[in-house]
Amino acid sequence: MKLAVCIKRVPDMEGRFKIAASGTGIDEAGLKYDMSDFDGYAAEVAIQITEKLGAGEVTVISLGPDVVQETLRKALSMGAHRAVQLKHDAPVSDGLAVATALAAELKDGGYDLILCGRMAVDTQNRSTGIFLAELLGLPVISAISQLNVEGGVVKARRELEGAYELIECPLPAVVTIDEGIARARYPSLKGIMAAKKKPLEVKPAHLGAITYQLEKMELPAERAAGRIVGEGKDAVPELVRLLKEEAKVL
């Protein structure tokens, strides 16, 4: 079985973010980067499938500048077999363009199952995996919390509010991975050493047309300090008046 996992390198969400001078992105100085959490679960699931089968191959693929190789090598050290960097140095916010580049690489690869995270934890667009399936003409099950691949069929479970859905579709297919399915393992030291010898190909990214650009990024305005209108029941009429006329919430 051939599996592909699409991986995005993202900043650690615990970091302190500043908007870059360009106004269209974040200042990367001082931030730590790692695999997006959901992509880590996807890589773990794919690796577990090949471990269970005792056969198969997991290819991890990431679009971005050369630093994404570090993230790809982490996936290799977890147990993925080979990696592909789709080299593109400028940041891309258009999920369709990213999906186009991924589809160009994946379409003739003979993959049985393509796994993506449910979303990137930084931009949270939830679009790339769905776009990718559409471009490849494959069925997609999104945001799955359980997965079973058997006899050419993928069976998956999706969590709903107070209920769940069980869905199946034939392979080849695309799935996007929610949390709860598996925790990404931390690579063993031997895995880290072995990753250095695994193949990592660098190819140009064929993004296709960029359909939209990120115009501007801004922090929310600082909240003004509160004010005490008065005390006790005598203050209520004034409070109601302000809520109606100033805050306009009544």
Next chain:
Amino acid sequence: MTDSLLGSPVLKPRTGDLYNIDAALTEEERAIRDSVRAFVDEKVIPIIGQCYIDGRFPTELIGEMGAQGYLGANLPEAYGCAGLSNVAYGLINQELERGDSGIRSFASVQGSLVMYPIFTFGSEEQKRHWLPRMATGEAIGCFGLTEPDYGSNPAGMITRARQQKDGTWVLNGAKMWITNGSLSHVGVVWAKTEDNDPDGNSVRGFLVPTGAKGYTIKETKGKLSLRASMTSELVFSDVHLPADAILPQSGGLKSPLMCLTQARYGIAWGAMGAAIACYDEALSYAKTRVMFDRPIGGFQIQQVRLADMLTEIVKGQLLALHLGRMKDAGTYTPQQVSLAKRNNVSVAADIAREARRLLGANGILAEYHAMRHMANLESVYTYEGTHDIHSLVIGMAETGINAFK
């Protein structure tokens, strides 16, 4: 085991790196550090407070530490080890001790004090027999040098190995403060082989299997430090050992001292891990604990504390890293190791105490980490060459005058 009390709250590693020390590490070194860090966050931090209270070393972690490659990580792959650089080995120690000094002590003893002497002084047969199973944690070792009356002065040791006419050995004596003793399958035990030997020139290393007749191991009770670590006393009463129990390349007190240099090197890194844990906890607490209507981190006195702590951590890390690069280049000296062990453990102990104080009353609870590290570091300050002895080593190197004589 009872429900964890302690739920030792998540110890969030700080994401900042003010001095950008990461840039001085290779990608592989960072990957190794991050992997051990994840292991400690997931497997050690949640249980360690309870282990400490229960006075229990978490043996359930041994298998995974072995599988992950943490044991004897800087020894060659040919013997089942990870074959890492000394800097990578140091980073493993740092992260393990970020969990607890007892966890790092376990790995230090296994790797630096048991596997290293077998690798360095052992026969090929001894190496093939022991190292692969020690790397996986299937076999555990301990290191017997210190005696009840001979700690800083091991040359005075009383333990004797007497060779019989048929080439076999008979061992008599006692060893104390032996980490991993009660867990061990084999001890690397140092004994004099001649009676009149005040300088320890006849000291040789022996592999003594647990269960040998006349060999007893007693657990040391009543510790107020390193409670999540196993400490034991070893007693040898006419223990008969085969001729090939000796480590053939060992010779003189220099041999065990070489082992200690290895372990001290790891401690210089490890102590920084304990300090980082305390700093991270103090920083997070300072930002969230509100007193007088503002986070206590807004008060100058706590900012000074944090600045002092961070400064010593940065200096200690750079010291350990430079020492590691010199060790990898094969140019380091035992005196340099003494300086790093002495400084880093001492500043880590101070940092742990300051973190404990910053945490106020909460700082005395096992639910937090600072006081556990503070108590642990008192042992680390004393073992592997006391702070004072390392002062004299450095003093001798600088003045040329030996204060021991």
